[in-house]
Every structure is written in structure tokens, then in C-alpha cells.
Amino acid sequence: MKVFSFVLVFLITVVLGYVVSIPMGPAPPVAPLLDPNHGFWQNMYSEDQLAEETIQLEGLSAPVKVSYDENLIPHIFAQNEEDLYRVQGYVTAQHRLWQMEFQTMAAAGRISEIVGPVALELDRMTRRKGLAYGAELGYEFVKENYPEMLDLLEAYADGVNQYIASLDDARLPVEYKILNYRPENWSSYKSLLLLKYMSDMLVGDRDLQYSNLRKILGEEKLNVLFPEFPAENDPVIEAERVWDFEPIQVENPDAGSYPNDELVIDPLPQPEEGVGSNNWAVAGWKTKNGNPILANDPHLSLNLPSLWYSMQLSTLEHTVKGATLPGALGVISGFNENIAWGVTNATKDARDWYKITFQDDSRKTYRYGSEWREANHRIEEIKIKGQEPYYDTVVYTHYGPVVYDRTFGSERQDVNFALKWTAHMGSNEQLTFIKMNKAKNHDDYNDALNHFTAPAQNFVFASVSGDIAMRIQGKFPVKWEKQGKFFMDGADPQMEWQAFIPNEQNPSTLNPERGFVSSANQHPVDPSYPYYVFDNSYEHYRNRRLNNRLREMNSITIDQMKELQFDDYYLHAAEALPVMLELLGNEIGEGEKAEKYLNELKSWDFYADPNQKGPTLFYNWWNKTYNQIWNDWMEWDISVVYPNNYETVRLLKLSPESEFFDHKGTEAIETARDHVRNGFAEMVESMSEWGQEEGDYTWANYKRTSIQHLVPQFRPFSVENVYTGGGRGILNATSERHGASWRMVVELGTPIKAFGIYPGGQSGNPGSKFYSNFISKWANGDYLNFDLRTEDQEENLLFQTTFTN
Amino acid sequence: MKFILFLLLSIVLVIFLNPFLPFWGVMIGLGLLSLLVQPEGGAAFFGGGFGMGLAWMGLAFYLSAETGSNLPDKMAQLFGLGNGTYMILATGFLGFLLGAFSSWSGQLLRNMLKKKPQNIYMG
Numbered sequence: 012m013k014v015f016s017f018v019l020v021f022l023i024t025v026v027l028g029y030v031v032s033i034p035m036g037p038a039p040p041v042a043p044l045l046d047p048n049h050g051f052w053q054n055m056y057s058e059d060q061l062a063e064e065t066i067q068l069e070g071l072s073a074p075v076k077v078s079y080d081e082n083l084i085p086h087i088f089a090q091n092e093e094d095l096y097r098v099q100g101y102v103t104a105q106h107r108l109w110q111m112e113f114q115t116m117a118a119a120g121r122i123s124e125i126v127g128p129v130a131l132e133l134d135r136m137t138r139r140k141g142l143a144y145g146a147e148l149g150y151e152f153v154k155e156n157y158p159e160m161l162d163l164l165e166a167y168a169d170g171v172n173q174y175i176a177s178l179d180d181a182r183l184p185v186e187y188k189i190l191n192y193r194p195e196n197w198s199s200y201k202s203l204l205l206l207k208y209m210s211d212m213l214v215g216d217r218d219l220q221y222s223n224l225r226k227i228l229g230e231e232k233l234n235v236l237f238p239e240f241p242a243e244n245d246p247v248i249e250a251e252r253v254w255d256f257e258p259i260q261v262e263n264p265d266a267g268s269y270p271n272d273e274l275v276i277d278p279l280p281q282p283e284e285g286v287g288s289n290n291w292a293v294a295g296w297k298t299k300n301g302n303p304i305l306a307n308d309p310h311l312s313l314n315l316p317s318l319w320y321s322m323q324l325s326t327l328e329h330t331v332k333g334a335t336l337p338g339a340l341g342v343i344s345g346f347n348e349n350i351a352w353g354v355t356n357a358t359k360d361a362r363d364w365y366k367i368t369f370q371d372d373s374r375k376t377y378r379y380g381s382e383w384r385e386a387n388h389r390i391e392e393i394k395i396k397g398q399e400p401y402y403d404t405v406v407y408t409h410y411g412p413v414v415y416d417r418t419f420g421s422e423r424q425d426v427n428f429a430l431k432w433t434a435h436m437g438s439n440e441q442l443t444f445i446k447m448n449k450a451k452n453h454d455d456y457n458d459a460l461n462h463f464t465a466p467a468q469n470f471v472f473a474s475v476s477g478d479i480a481m482r483i484q485g486k487f488p489v490k491w492e493k494q495g496k497f498f499m500d501g502a503d504p505q506m507e508w509q510a511f512i513p514n515e516q517n518p519s520t521l522n523p524e525r526g527f528v529s530s531a532n533q534h535p536v537d538p539s540y541p542y543y544v545f546d547n548s549y550e551h552y553r554n555r556r557l558n559n560r561l562r563e564m565n566s567i568t569i570d571q572m573k574e575l576q577f578d579d580y581y582l583h584a585a586e587a588l589p590v591m592l593e594l595l596g597n598e599i600g601e602g603e604k605a606e607k608y609l610n611e612l613k614s615w616d617f618y619a620d621p622n623q624k625g626p627t628l629f630y631n632w633w634n635k636t637y638n639q640i641w642n643d644w645m646e647w648d649i650s651v652v653y654p655n656n657y658e659t660v661r662l663l664k665l666s667p668e669s670e671f672f673d674h675k676g677t678e679a680i681e682t683a684r685d686h687v688r689n690g691f692a693e694m695v696e697s698m699s700e701w702g703q704e705e706g707d708y709t710w711a712n713y714k715r716t717s718i719q720h721l722v723p724q725f726r727p728f729s730v731e732n733v734y735t736g737g738g739r740g741i742l743n744a745t746s747e748r749h750g751a752s753w754r755m756v757v758e759l760g761t762p763i764k765a766f767g768i769y770p771g772g773q774s775g776n777p778g779s780k781f782y783s784n785f786i787s788k789w790a791n792g793d794y795l796n797f798d799l800r801t802e803d804q805e806e807n808l809l810f811q812t813t814f815t816n
Numbered sequence: 817m818k819f820i821l822f823l824l825l826s827i828v829l830v831i832f833l834n835p836f837l838p839f840w841g842v843m844i845g846l847g848l849l850s851l852l853v854q855p856e857g858g859a860a861f862f863g864g865g866f867g868m869g870l871a872w873m874g875l876a877f878y879l880s881a882e883t884g885s886n887l888p889d890k891m892a893q894l895f896g897l898g899n900g901t902y903m904i905l906a907t908g909f910l911g912f913l914l915g916a917f918s919s920w921s922g923q924l925l926r927n928m929l930k931k932k933p934q935n936i937y938m939g
Contacts, residue, residue, distance in 0.1 A: 017924035024847075024917040028840050031910065038895070042914065045907045047875040048834040052907075055885035180838070185887070189894070727890035778887030 039191040043180070051188055053181035054778040058083055058106065061182075062810035068173055070097060070166070071816040076802060077102060079809040082795055083773035083781045086323035086332075088802040092445075093166045095326050096340050098814050100170025100197070103320060107337040107775040108174070109184035110316040112194055113721055115201045115338060118208035119143045120393065125190055127396040135419060138391045139405050141412040142211055145434045146204040152437030153203070160442055164199030167340050171197035185777060186722070192396075197338075205338040206441060210434040210466040212311070213356045217547040218364045220652035222497040227647070236654040236671070239545060240538055242661065245555045247357070247469055247483060247530040248518045250537035256516050258541035263491040264505035287550060288355035289557060289576070289742060291529035292473040292480075294522065299566040302760035303473040306572045307344050307353025308751040310744040313718040315729060315783060317771025319343075319753045323800060324448065330799055331448040334753045334769065341444040344755060346765060348799065349451045350474045351757040355530045357467040357483045358546050361434075363494075363508070365410045365501030367427040374406050374416075374427075378502040384409065410501055411435050429501055431508065433486045438464030453478045453521060460484045461514050469530035475759045481528035482519035483535045487512045490543045512542055527561045529554070531742075551657035552582040552740035569764060572756045577792035578742040583656055584629045585617040590664045591632065594687040605695045619743075621711030621736040628708075630738070631698055636690030640683075643674045656740070663687070711735060716745055718770050718786065720777070728777040733770075735790035743792075754794065766794035819859035825849060826867020826915060834871070842868065843918040850922030857923055864919020869912030876907045 031042035044050045058079075068075075073090040075098045080086065085102050089095035103111065116122055120137035122130035137143075153160050175194050187193060225233050244250070288309040295301045311318055316337075323332040324342060333345015344353045368378040369386075376383040387407040394400045406413040410429040439462050446459035456472050460482055463470075467485025472478070488495075488508035499506040518536045520528060533554035535544060560575055592613065599605045608628050615625025633656075638645070641653050654662070662669055667683035674681055702708055711734045720728035737743030737750065744750050750770070758764040770789040774781035788795070826846060833845045846868060850860045880888055880900065888900025897903060 013924070013928045017921070017928045020917065020924050021921045024843070024921045027913060027917055028843055031914070032840065042839045042910060045872075045903075045910050046834070046839045047872050047879060047907060049838065051887065051891055052876050052879045055879055055883040055887045057883065057885070060883065725894060727893035777890055778883075778885045780885070 034191050039189050044188055049180035051185050051778070054185040054188075054776055057779040057781055058774055058776075059809050063812055065813050065815060066101075067816070068097065068101060068170065068814040069816060070169055071814060074816075075814040077812045077814065078800060078802070078804070079811070080800065081807045081809050082321075082785070083809060084321045084323070084795075086325065086800045088325045091326055092163060095324055096163050097166040097170040099322065099324060099335075099340065100167035100172075101174045101814070102170075102322075103335070103337050104171040104174040104197070106773055107316055107320055108171075108178075108194060109186040110721060110775045111171075111205070111338040112197075113186070114208060115204050118146070118204045118211070120391070123393055123395040123401075125192055125396060128398055131393065131395060131401060134393050135391075135401075135403055136414075137211075138393070138403065139412055139414045139419060140211065140430065141405075141407075141432070141435055142207045143204065144389070144407075144412065145210075145432075145436075146200060146207045148435065148437045149203045149207070149439065150200045153199075153439050153441070157439055157442060160439065160445070161199060163340060163445065164202055164441065167202060168197045168199050184775065186725075189725070190722075202339055202441065205336060207434055209336070213358060213466040217652045218362075218495065218498055220650050221547075223649050224651040225497060227649075227651070232671075236658055236662075237652070238658070240534060241549075241551055241657060243551075243555065244534055244537060245558050246534045246536050247481060247554075248520050248536050248540075249523045249525055249528075250539075252518075252520055252523070252537070254539060254541055256541075258516065259489050259510050259512070261489045261491050261509045262505065264503070287532040287553070287744060289529075289531045289553060289744075290353040290355045290469065290471040291527060291557060291561060292351075292471050293561065293564075293567055293572075294479050294526040295477050297526040297565055297567055298758070299568045300758065300760055302475075302758050303477060303479050304567060304569060304572050304756065304758045305346070305351040305353060305471060305473040305479075306576055306754075306756045307355070307471065308576050308744075308754040309344065309354060309356075310750055311752040313716070313745075313748055313750055313752065313770055315718055315720050315771055315777075316775035317752070317769050319769045319771070321767060321769070321773065321797075325802070329449045332765065332797060332799055333755060333767065337775075339444070340441055341448045343444055344753060345448075346755075346757045346759075346763060347448060347450070348475070348763065350456060350472060351759060351763075351765075352447055352450075352456065352473075353471045353755065354468040355471075356532055357469045357485060357530070357535060358532075358548060359467055359483075359485065359487055359535065359544060361465060361467060361485065361487075362430060362432045364498050365408075365429045365431060365506065366498060367406075367408055367410075367413055367429050367501045369427060377408055379409075380502070380504045386413075408501065428498070433465040433467075433488075436464060436486065438462070438486070440464060452476060453480055456480065457482070469532075469535070471528060471530065473757070473759050475761065475763070478522055479528050480519065480521045481530060483517055483530075484514070485517075487517065487542070490545075492543055493545070494543065496545055516542075525562065527558075529557050529561060531557050547652060550740070551655065553742050553744065556580055556582045556742055569756055569758050569766065573754075573766065573792065573794060575742060576751065576754050576756065577737075579619045579736040581617050581619045581626060581629070581738065581741055583660070583740045584615075584619075584626065584633075587633060587656070587660045587663070588612065588615075588617070588629055590660065591636065591687050591690075594663065594667060594684050595691055596684075598688050598691075600692050600695065602695065604699050605691075608695060608698060619710055619736050619738050619741055621709065621734050623710050623736075624708060626710040626736075626738065627713040628694065628698065630713075632690055632694040635693040635697070636686050639686040639689050639693075640672060643676065646676075710738075714738065714747055716747060716750065716790075718783070719748065725777075730783050730786055733786060733790050751789075754789070755797070756794070757797075763799060765797035765799075767797040768794045818853075818855045819863050822850070822853055822855040822859050822863035822919075823867050825853060826864050826919065827871045830868050830871035830911075830915070831875075839914060843914055846915055846918040847922035847925070850919040851926050854926055855919075855923060857920065860919040860923035861916045864922075865912040865916025867919075868915025869908045869910075872911030873904055873908030876904045880904070 075089040078086045120134035290307040292305040319334040331347040333342040370376040391403040408429045410431040443463040464486040472480040489510045531553035532550040619626040716733040717731040737745035753769045755767040772781045772784045888903040
């Protein structure tokens with residue numbers, strides 16, 4: 012009896028202990044998570060409560076002091092660069108380990124390892140685009156050409172790894188605890204992979220959609236709706252710029268073979284609308300204090316932990332401060348004692364698609380001119396949580412990987428397309444930032460940029476010595492007219508990229524007469540630039556608003572530049588609404604609501620401020636009208652590109668009777684008037700409904716900006732319904748899920764005055780008080796002081812740590 | 817009396833052992849404790865259970881108060897539990913279960929191993 016009761020109770024105990032230590036479906040093991048000594052309870056500590064006076068870090072040549080200011084921004088004071096980056100790695104990992112690893116796992120196509128089979132298709136896509144392949148080439152390139160760079164990358168990785176080695180269960184970031192896995196070691200390769208990830212986030216192409224649409228509409232109509240340059244082109248590099256170089260000429264193939272209408276496949280996922288950025292610099296003579304002022308705000312998906320992490324990095328030779336990317340070395344957008352720089356995306360159709368004709372089913376050779384070329388087969392092993400690994404064979408041609416083939420996507424047609432992308436070419440973007448961090452003048456800036464391949468960026472520059480500059484940098488193929496706008500036949504050698512634009516012929520400007528440089532993702536140049544320039548996603552509103560403001564402003568102050576970053580003027584509405592009201596006339600239908608909305612629209616000042624109703628009504632009306640106009644195309648059920656807002660407004664205004672407004676399927680002949688009126692009626696209906704369900708339809712309440720945790724299912728770790736204005740195509744580009752992921756304004760006087768803010772917090776830990784503490788300031792258009800600190804400065808210190816060997 | 821003593825000893829054991837050992841180490845510790853201290857069945861079950869449950873709940877409560885973090889609320893929402901108070905209760909309940917069965921096992925093991933007194937006389 013005694014034996015029996017012991018065995019029974021003991022078994023219950025063992026089973027109980029076992030059950031609480033294993034995951035239950037998607038839920039993590041419950042006991043390790045709830046154990047208050049090791050589980051999530053330990054993640055409630057904020058970083059200042061865990062502050063250590065000294066930390067031992069092997070491999071340092073001298074002690075390194077780190078001062079955290081009141082916002083938990085670390086200021087690292089090292090004797091040399093190798094020590095600096097070793098500590099940068101350690102400190103970044105302390106605050107952002109989970110995020111930096113998760114992002115590189117995503118870039119490597121390894122999310123299935125963490126979350127299981129749900130991510131398999133995503134991982135296959137990532138791998139088939141060749142991100143890891145590109146990073147491997149990048150790693151080899153750095154190893155061969157820049158061994159001293161590799162030492163710094165290794166030092167950073169070692170710093171991260173020493174932190175991981177010191178990590179106990181209690182300090183493990185809470186996401187690891189919930190998802191039930193542990194960090195693996197960091198490596199230099201992962202730092203390079205992270206920069207490839209940025210490429211992927213920022214680069215798109217519409218080759219498919221243009222190919223389809225051209226087939227349907229024909230070249231002539233396509234050119235009407237999609238002009239290569241807009242009527243009011245206000246490019247990045249001022250239109251007056253004279254190009255005084257001899258451009259490289261490329262052979263334009265026989266017109267007969269291109270574009271080929273038979274080439275159609277499914278599209279790659281594209282970067283989200285609303286991903287873009289602003290940057291500008293004004294010359295000293297236009298500012299109140301006589302110093303140049305530089306501003307930068309990259310717009311990206313709004314996430315927590317924030318993409319950016321602020322730091323000051325100092326050695327005996329240089330001191331730089333600004334926004335870093337956790338996982339990459341140095342500062343990405345920032346300033347030092349001599350210069351400031353910033354980035355915006357300068358996409359220029361960097362991806363092209365080539366149709367591959369294989370000799371037979373083995374896919375070992377493919378046609379190229381009159382010969383058969385050999386293809387490489389790369390086998391991707393995708394580990395899956397709770398399952399056997401998945402093996403995916405990806406065929407690589409000399410163009411690049413065959414993304415879609417018989418095993419992946421595109422069930423409808425048996426197609427093989429190879430992706431040619433500058434991100435697959437060996438390059439060393441990391442070196443650009445290392446050099447820029449130490450740059451002292453315009454020459455150093457140019458030298459740093461020469462190493463930058465992808466993703467192409469508009470690099471703005473200003474210096475204490477009074478220079479302002481802009482350069483569009485990336486590795487750009489020299490293209491013949493319309494090359495790569497549509498699909499190309501990979502068997503025809505004439506379709507190849509034949510040369511690259513030399514760095515010194517990339518569009519750039521130094522101290523232009525107008526007294527400012529600026530970029531907002533618009534066309535890079537005026538048509539006089541001697542190379543073919545094309546991209547689908549060029550901006551038409553922010554650039555004009557920005558340049559108009561900068562042209563008319565004088566004796567500019569830092570505060571005015573902050574206001575400009577937060578400017579809510581809705582230029583698209585200002586141009587479209589009067590046209591729409593005119594077309595609408597008195598045909599507003601029945602009901603009080605319609606009249607009320609109309610009056611609210613008429614009295615609106617075109618500012619998309621959070622407390623305004625106008626932007627909500629306009630936004631809604633515009634979308635309904637836009638859908639009405641292009642409804643015909645949407646019904647084709649084929650992936651095509653739609654005319655942008657700018658061209659659509661022009662069509663409404665200049666040719667309201669245009670044939671494009673007529674829907675072919677109906678008997679009546681529709682004009683702009685019909686669509687605007689139908690759009691209005693739909694808007695009234697949907698807004699009344701919305702008003703009944705949700706109440707207040709002021710802009711912030713309607714827009715509902717949310718800053719989402721990197722794992723969207725972790726909603727409690729997100730910050731939702733942020734009260735802030737702005738939107739797509741507005742300088743303050745804060746839409747539902749995108750917006751200014753970092754705002755910086757720097758006045759290059761003596762001393763330098765700097766301000767910065769981002770929607771998040773320095774800590775990646777959702778339990779820390781530094782996790783999301785910047786968000787309310789960011790939403791109000793407020794900034795943090797970003798002045799450079801000296802090593803012995805005492806004020807506003809949170810704590811200090813000394814790293815010793 | 818033994819119950820109170822065992823309860824206190826259990827709490828002390830969890831507080832001092834748990835920072836260094838995972839939860840299953842503490843379970844073994846509680847089993848051994850009950851083997852040594854020899855409480856009655858009920859005292860072992862409830863003493864060990866409340867010992868580990870209260871120690872866990874107390875620490876969870878203390879950490880919440882000390883840090884002022886809203887993480888328990890976020891975790892509670894993530895797991896569909898309402899608010900952070902339920903996380904403290906869940907932690908206490910889990911501690912109770914683990915502690916109770918561990919101590920009871922130890923007590924029953926002792927019972928089993930104990931030589932029966934009558935054997936001495938009946939030889």
C-alpha cells in the first residue's frame with residue numbers, strides 16, 4: 012500500500028514536472044516562464060536598475076567608459092576603433108539582442124526555425140531572392156579586399172558573443188522565453204546580412220505589372236498615364252545642374268525583340284507603400300545663425316523594438332552620434348564634430364527579371380545566345396521547428412537566382428525567371444558608414460560613398476566648414492531606353508546590363524545656388540541627365556512641398572526645421588479637392604450627413620492635423636473615387652500597375668472627358684464627373700457607418716497609427732492608436748503603419764546643436780520603462796537633445812559603466 | 817506545529833535555492849526536505865504547496881512593486897488572462913502544485929522506507 016501510494020504520487024509529480032517544462036501547442040513551457048527567479052518576471056527590470064559599474068570584456072586594449080544619459084543613450088569612449096566596435100556590439104546586444112537576431116533570421120530565411128511551418132513559404136521566398144547568397148558574396152568580398160574591415164566586424168561580433176555568453180536565464184529577453192528558443196552566436200556575416208535586409212525592405216520593381224499593362228493598353232496609352240517624368244518635376248538634384256561628363260554609351264538592341272509580351276508571372280512581394288524618407292540641408296546664408304542645418308527623417312514600417320538605436324561613438328580621433336542599426340557597425344544617420352549626413356531611399360529599378368530557357372527538365376543548362384550555359388544548383392536547408400527540415404533547390408544562372416520555378420509559386424504557368432539585382436554583387440556598404448563616421452569634409456564624404464552599392468540612397472551632407480551637398484549613390488547599371496522596365500529574355504545577350512555608371516557620374520551637387528539640397532524619394536534628376544532613369548515609385552508631393560517651403564524660407568532656425576519635419580500640409584488634397592468639388596457641383600445626394608461632410612471639406616485648410624475631420628473625409632472620398640476610376644482595370648484580375656495619385660488628379664483636372672474614365676463594360680459613357688459623384692456617395696455612406704460604429708472621425712482617430720511589435724501576434728507589446736497627424740505623401744509621413752522612424756535636425760555651428768527622436772525607446776525589453784518612452788514625444792513633434800557629450804560630463808547621467816579587459 | 821515549521825522551511829528553501837536552480841531543482845529540494853523533516857501527509861502537501869506557492873507569489877509581487885513594470889499586464893493580455901494580478905495568482909497556483917506534490921512524494925518515500933516498528937518485536 013505504501014509502495015503503491017508513493018509510486019502513484021511520485022509519478023504524478025514527475026508527470027506534472029514534465030508537463031510544465033514542455034511547450035503546449037504554441038504556448039511556451041509554463042514553469043520556466045512563470046518561475047519568478049528565471050521567467051518573465053525578471054524582465055520587469057529596467058536597464059538603470061541593472062546598472063553595473065564595471066563589466067569585464069576580453070580583448071580590449073584599454074578600458075572603455077560608457078555613459079548613459081537620462082534617455083538610456085549610451086556614449087562610448089574608447090581609445091581605438093577595435094575597442095569601440097567591440098563595446099558597441101556588447102552594449103547593443105544588452106538592449107536589443109532579440110531584435111537583432113530576429114531580423115537576421117528573417118533576412119536569412121530562417122523564421123521557420125523559430126515559429127514552425129507557418130513561415131516556410133516566407134523563408135523559401137527570402138532564400139529564392141538570394142539575400143543570404145548576396146551576404147555570402149559580400150563577406151567574401153570584404154575578406155579579400157578589406158581584411159582590416161573584417162577585424163572590426165569580428166570585434167563587434169565578439170562583443171555581442173561575450174554578452175550572449177554572460178547571459179543567464181533571468182536576463183534572457185522575454186521574446187526568447189515566449190517563443191522558447193535561445194540566441195545563437197553572432198558573426199560578421201550576420202552584420203552584412205542585416206544590411207542586405209535593408210536592401211530588401213527598400214527595393215521594389217514593377218516589371219511584371221508594366222509588362223502586363225503594356226500588353227493590354229499598348230505603348231502609347233501607357234506613356235500617357237505613366238510618363239517617365241511628371242509635368243511638375245522637382246528632382247533631387249536641382250534641374251539647373253549641368254552635367255559636364257561624357258556618358259558611357261550602351262547598345263540599344265533591335266526594337267523587334269523587346270519588350271516581349273509573352274512573358275508574364277506572379278509578382279514578388281513589394282515594399283509597402285509609404286516607405287520613403289525626407290532629407291535636406293540648408294546653406295549658412297539661409298539660416299539665422301549663419302550655420303548650415305541638416306535634417307533627415309527616414310520613413311519605414313513603425314515597429315517595436317524600434318529599428319533604430321541611438322548612440323554616441325567616440326575614439327581619440329573622432330566622435331559621432333546618431334542612429335545605429337542594431338547589428339551593424341557605426342552610426343547610419345548622424346553627425347560628428349565636422350559633418351552631418353542623412354539618407355533617403357533612392358530606388359532606381361535595381362532589380363530586373365530575365366526569362367530563362369532551360370535545355371531540359373534537369374535544368375542543368377540554359378540557352379544564352381547560341382550556346383548552352385551551365386546553371387548552379389544551390390540546395391537550401393530550411394530547418395522547421397517541430398518538423399523535419401525542408402530542402403529547396405534553387406537554380407542560379409549568371410543573372411542571378413531563378414526565383415519562381417516549377418516548385419515555387421506561379422502554378423498558372425510554367426515559367427522560369429532569373430532575378431538580377433545589385434544586392435547580389437559583392438560590396439562593402441559597412442565600410443561607407445565606418446568612413447562616414449570619421450569624415451571631416453566633403454572629400455571624405457565622397458570617398459566613403461564610393462563603397463556603397465545597395466540599396467541606393469540619397470546621401471545629404473553638411474559640414475561645419477559651410478558646405479552642403481547631395482549625392483545619389485548606388486551601383487546603377489547603364490540602361491538603354493526602357494531597359495528593365497519590362498521583362499527581358501535571358502537567352503538574348505543583347506538584354507544584358509552592359510556597364511555601370513561610374514561613381515563620379517552619379518547625380519550629385521555641391522553648394523547649389525538655391526542654397527539648399529533636398530530629397531524626398533522623387534525623380535533623382537531632370538531629363539537632361541544623360542542616363543536612362545526609371546522607377547515606378549517616385550514621389551510627387553513631399554518633394555514639391557519641401558522644396559517650395561525651403562525656397563521661400565530665410566533666416567532659418569532649428570525650430571523651423573523641426574516644424575518642417577512635422578509639417579502636415581496635405582498637398583495632394585490641396586490639388587485634388589478643388590477639382591473634385593468642382594466636378595461634384597451640387598450633386599451631393601440626399602441627407603444631412605452629405606451636406607455636413609461637404610461643409611467640413613469646404614472649410615478645411617488642407618492640414619492633416621490629428622484633430623481635423625477634413626483629412627478623413629478627403630482621404631475616404633479620394634480612395635472611393637480612385638477605385639471608381641480604375642475599377643475596370645481591377646476587374647481584369649491581372650497584376651498591373653495603377654496610375655499614381657498625381658497622374659490621376661491631372662487627368663481629372665485636365666481631361667475630365669478622357670476615354671480612360673469610360674468603363675468599357677457599361678453602356679453609358681462615364682466621365683470624371685460620374686466617378687467623383689459616385690465616390691462622394693460611397694464616402695457619405697461609409698463615413699456614416701463608421702461614425703455610427705466608432706464615433707469620432709477626426710484624423711488621428713480614423714488613421715489609428717500603430718507601432719507594432721516585430722511579432723505581430725504579440726499585440727500587447729505594440730503601441731496602438733497613437734495620437735498624431737500626417738499621412739502618405741505628407742512631409743510628416745506618418746500613416747497607419749509607416750512614418751518617420753527617426754527624425755534628426757543638426758545645426759553645424761560651434762558647438763554643434765543636434766536633436767533627434769524616434770518612435771520607440773532605447774530598450775528592446777517590453778518590460779522596461781525605456782521600451783516605448785519616446786513615443787509620446789515623437790507623436791507631438793518633440794525632440795531629445797542629441798548634443799555631443801564629453802567623457803567627463805556629469806549632467807543628466809543615468810549611470811556609467813567601465814569595460815575592462 | 818510541524819505544519820508551520822515545514823511551511824516556513826519550504827519558503828526558506830525556495831527563496832534560497834531557486835535563484836540558482838530551475839524549478840525542477842527546487843522540486844527535488846522540497847522532496848528531500850520533506851524526507852528529512854518528516855511532516856505528516858497533510859502537512860507535507862499543504863506545507864510544501866503553500867511554501868513554494870507563497871514564495872513564488874511573494875517574489876512576483878515584490879518584483880512588480882520594486883520595478884513598477886507593466887509587463888505582467890502585457891503578459892496577461894498575451895495569454896488571455898485579463899490583467900497582471902492573474903499572472904501573480906497563476907504563478908502562485910503553479911508553485912503550489914509543484915511544491916505540494918514534490919513534498920508529498922518525499923513524505924511518502926519516507927513512509928515507505930521507514931521500518932515498521934512492529935517488525936522489531938515480531939522478528
